[in-house]
Amino acid sequence: MAFQRLGLGHGIGLRTKHFGQFESQPSPVEWVEVVTENFMAQGGRPIALLEKVRRDTPVVLHGVSLSIGSIEPLSTRYLDDLARLVDRIQPAMVTDHLCWGTWCGRYLHDLLPLPYTEESLVHVTARVEAVQERLGCQVLLENPSAYMAYRDSTMTEWEFLAELSRRADCGILLDVNNVYVSAHNLGFDPIDYLDGIPADRVGQFHLAGHSNKGKFLLDTHDAPVPEPVWCLYREALRRFGHVATLVEWDDRIPPLAEVVAESRRAEAIEAEELGPVLRRLAS
Amino acid sequence: MTLAETQALVHQAITSGTEPARGRIEGCIADTPTLSSHECVEVYANMYLWRLVDALRETFPNLSKHLGDGAFAGLAEDYVRRHPSEHHDIGQMGKLLPAFLREYPDPERPDLADLAELEWARNEVFFAPDGPAMDEQVFNSIPAAKLASLRLQLVPSVRVLRLAHDATDLWRRLENGEPPGPSMNARATAVVWRRDFQVFHCNVSLREGEALRAARAGGTLGEVCACFEGSPEPASEAFTAISSWLVERWLEGSGDAEFRSEASTLGAAPARLS
Numbered sequence: 001m002a003f004q005r006l007g008l009g010h011g012i013g014l015r016t017k018h019f020g021q022f023e024s025q026p027s028p029v030e031w032v033e034v035v036t037e038n039f040m041a042q043g044g045r046p047i048a049l050l051e052k053v054r055r056d057t058p059v060v061l062h063g064v065s066l067s068i069g070s071i072e073p074l075s076t077r078y079l080d081d082l083a084r085l086v087d088r089i090q091p092a093m094v095t096d097h098l099c100w101g102t103w104c105g106r107y108l109h110d111l112l113p114l115p116y117t118e119e120s121l122v123h124v125t126a127r128v129e130a131v132q133e134r135l136g137c138q139v140l141l142e143n144p145s146a147y148m149a150y151r152d153s154t155m156t157e158w159e160f161l162a163e164l165s166r167r168a169d170c171g172i173l174l175d176v177n178n179v180y181v182s183a184h185n186l187g188f189d190p191i192d193y194l195d196g197i198p199a200d201r202v203g204q205f206h207l208a209g210h211s212n213k214g215k216f217l218l219d220t221h222d223a224p225v226p227e228p229v230w231c232l233y234r235e236a237l238r239r240f241g242h243v244a245t246l247v248e249w250d251d252r253i254p255p256l257a258e259v260v261a262e263s264r265r266a267e268a269i270e271a272e273e274l275g276p277v278l279r280r281l282a283s
Numbered sequence: 284m285t286l287a288e289t290q291a292l293v294h295q296a297i298t299s300g301t302e303p304a305r306g307r308i309e310g311c312i313a314d315t316p317t318l319s320s321h322e323c324v325e326v327y328a329n330m331y332l333w334r335l336v337d338a339l340r341e342t343f344p345n346l347s348k349h350l351g352d353g354a355f356a357g358l359a360e361d362y363v364r365r366h367p368s369e370h371h372d373i374g375q376m377g378k379l380l381p382a383f384l385r386e387y388p389d390p391e392r393p394d395l396a397d398l399a400e401l402e403w404a405r406n407e408v409f410f411a412p413d414g415p416a417m418d419e420q421v422f423n424s425i426p427a428a429k430l431a432s433l434r435l436q437l438v439p440s441v442r443v444l445r446l447a448h449d450a451t452d453l454w455r456r457l458e459n460g461e462p463p464g465p466s467m468n469a470r471a472t473a474v475v476w477r478r479d480f481q482v483f484h485c486n487v488s489l490r491e492g493e494a495l496r497a498a499r500a501g502g503t504l505g506e507v508c509a510c511f512e513g514s515p516e517p518a519s520e521a522f523t524a525i526s527s528w529l530v531e532r533w534l535e536g537s538g539d540a541e542f543r544s545e546a547s548t549l550g551a552a553p554a555r556l557s
Contacts, residue, residue, distance in 0.1 A: 037372045041410035043440065045480035065371035071287040078371045103294040107368040109334050110327060112293065119286050148323035151313050152284055187316040215317040216326065 003138060003171045003201050006092055008058055008244035010267045015249070018256045019049055027057040028260045031092065033246050036063035039089075040081045050089060058092040060204070060246070061085065065107060068127050068141065069100035069114040079134050086135055093203060093244075095140040095173045098124070098161060115150035116160040121167070128168035140171035140203045143193075145178040145210075145219035149186050157182070158196035165201040172197060174243075175206035176236055177229050181217045190232055194239050202240045207233060207266055208248040222251035224262060230269060237273040245270065284311055297328045300364060335363045335376055342377040343402045345457035346395060361387075374410075377403055394448035394466040398457075401450045404442040404475040405482045414438035416532035431505035435498040436535040442475040443495045451486050476533060490514055491524045498534070 009030035014022060022032075032053060039046050039061075053059065065078060086094060099111035114120045132139055143161060155163075165172050174197060183190040207230075209223030225233075225247065236243075247263045284292075292311055312320035336359040340347045347355040366379045381403055384396035416438055425433060437443075449467040456463050472492025475484040487495070494510035507525070511517040528534050 038374070040372060041412075043412035044410040044477070046410070048480070071290050075371065081371070100290060103290055105369055106294075106298075107371060107373075108294070108297065108331055109338075109368060109373045110297075110331055112297075112327065115284075115286065115289055117286070123286060147315075147318070147326040148320070149313050149315070150289065150311060152289065152311070185315055185317075215322070216315070218326075 003165070003169070003203065005171075005200075005203050006058075006244060007242060008060075008092060008204075010263045010270075011058075011060070011244065011246045012259050012263050013062075013246065013248050013250065014050070014053065014059075015253055016046075017253045018259075019045065021256050022053055023049055027053060028256065029057075029263055031058040031060060031244065033060040033062045033095075033248075036061040036082060036085065036094075036096075037065050040085055047088075054089055059089055060093045060095060060244075061089065061091040062142075063094070063096040064111065065101065065109070066096040066131065067100050067102040067107075068096060068098065068131070069112075069120065069124050070102045071100075071123070072102060072104065074127055074130060075102070079131065083135055086137070093140055093171075094135060094137060095142060095171075095204065097144050098141045098157075098164070099144045111144040113144055113146045113148065113150075113157070114160075116153040116155045116157055118154065121160060121163060124164055125167045128164065128170050132168070132170065138170055140173040141165075142173035142175050142206065143178050143182070145175070145185075145217075146182040147185055147216060147218075156188070156193075156196065158193045162196060162198050162201070165198065170201075171203035172201045173204045173206060174202050174236065174240070175208070176233050177206065177208040177210055177225070177248075178219060180229050180232050181210050181219050184217045191235060194232075194235055197240075199240045202243055205233065205236060205240075205243050205245040206248055207245065207262075208250075220251060221248050225265075230265075233266065234269060234273050237270055242270065242274060293324070293327075296324045297331050298364075298367065300328075300360075332360060332363065334373070335368065336360065338373045338376050339363075339380065342374065342406050343380065343399055345454055346399050346402060348457050349392075349395070349398070349453075349463055374406070377406070392466055393468075394450055394453055397446040397448045397450035398453050400444055400446065401454055401473060401475070401484065404444055404473075405484065408440050408442055408475050408477050408482050409480075411440035411477065413440065415536040417529060417534040417536040419529040421536075422529055422534075431503065431508075433504045434501055435504055435507055436501055437495065437499045437533055438535045440477045441495075441533045443492060443499060444473045444475065445492065446471045446473055449486065451484060454484075474533070476531060478531070487524075488520075490520070494521070494524060495528075495533075498528075 011029050011031035011033055014032040014034050034050060039050050097111045100114060101108045101110050101112055143157060161172055179190045179193045207225045208221045209225055211218045211220040245266050247259060247266060249259050289311055292307055296308060308320050308324055312323050314320050315323060336356050339359045362380055362383050368376050381396050381400040384399050389395055447470060449469050449471040451473055452467055453463055472487050472489055473484055474487055490511050494507045497507045497510055508521040511521040514520045
């Protein structure tokens with residue numbers, strides 16, 4: 001089976017602070033991503049704006065509450081709301097995280113890592129297949145930023161993600177910042193992570209800022225993309241080629257122009273890295 | 284350890300606020316190069332609370348302003364422990380906070396539960412589905428003989444609140460950065476609604492509040508008007524109130540379909556906010 005990569009180009013997250021500008025002006029970027037759960041309400045300003053933006057710009061729905069790795073059954077209520085939104089918006093992609101975040105019907109609203117075992121792999125594969133069947137489309141799963149690892153894990157996160165994408169026939173949303181943060185926190189080489197990810201499954205990159213908390217890095221999305229993450233992005237481009245790339249900025253959000261400038265920088269870096277490849281192909 | 288056992292242990296360690304058994308966590312979570320297994324879990328436990336407290340602060344900005352950051356965080360933490368999130372939308376986290384404040388009232392500010400109820404209603408209205416509003420001209424064209432039996436309904440983005448204290452005054456003061464003033468121990472009915480994407484609220488008389496509740500229940504115009512009986516000028520009061528509901532687009536339009544073709548142009552009634 002195959003995963004079809006969409007050449008969306010460069011996008012940013014559509015956040016409440018910038019609603020006014022998106023309402024009054026054309027989108028300044030090639031595509032936007034929204035946090036799915038923030039647009040599941042059936043009325044009000046968010047969904048009205050999203051429908052307006054969607055008329056001219058591809059939209060990616062990025063969920064945080066699917067809880068694909070939880071041991072309890074998938075939430076029918078959540079899937080119904082998600083399916084309704086997918087039907088209404090017709091997104092370019094539907095994405096969520098490789099994580100768990102619910103227990104006994106209660107939401108932690110966090111992206112907790114899984115133990116990477118065969119038991120987890122079988123469990124998550126079946127659930128991804130069920131979600132894709134329900135939505136009628138492939139989903140992409142994002143590597144979470146991690147602050148802990150389980151003793152029971154028998155494989156690395158990248159091995160798990162690669163095998164999951166093959167078994168469930170889903171895509172990978174490679175968050176470059178999360179790779180960097182997790183590598184720093186858990187003590188692995190981020191290049192090993194990139195080398196272990198199958199290029200034909202990567203459908204999107206995320207870039208974001210993080211905070212140094214002294215003993216660990218925290219994935220805060222509240223600052224510009226730091227230089228080490230830009231460097232890792234270059235490494236990712238060399239391995240995976242042109243991939244739809246998103247700059248995330250979710251806290252202490254600056255003016256729209258600043259977020260767009262960060263996205264333009266990603267675009268420029270992509271051109272620097274992949275320009276020669278394109279020229280060779282053209283000649 | 285199975286996946287289910289692992290998730291049960293980690294969930295308990297993150298949400299309980301108590302120290303999990305060291306041996307069990309050490310058996311499940313590996314130390315990182317810089318953090319012990321307990322410190323790893325603590326990172327998640329702290330994020331769990333901060334994220335939910337932040338979400339509550341966003342939903343209840345004036346309650347938070349009134350209490351101050353520290354006291355609000357303390358209240359929110361108690362609330363989160365008592366009412367963990369059961370909805371995939373973190374924005375729904377505050378649904379039970381007004382009831383929680385009624386259950387555990389601040390003796391000096393019993394009106395805070397009403398303030399929370401007002402702020403929660405404003406949040407709900409912001410995201411409420413749009414409904415087709417009854418057209419004022421269509422309403423005015425309905426033959427008099429049919430008016431009394433016309434069934435009314437409120438659009439989904441209108442809330443009618445029965446408050447034990449006048450929280451709208453406290454809300455206004457906090458919104459404007461003024462001192463909160465004393466607790467207003469007087470029953471009030473507040474209406475919260477949305478025009479385009481902006482949320483408004485105002486107090487209405489107790490009679491008008493009853494009339495709005497009758498309309499919410501799908502009562503006829505006659506039943507709604509009966510709520511004004513006992514006032515000095517019931518007909519005039521009912522006319523003024525219902526006219527303003529039409530102007531503010533609080534009435535749903537599904538019931539007026541048969542009269543749409545008979546619409547004529549009559550004079551406009553006054554708006555609530557002008």
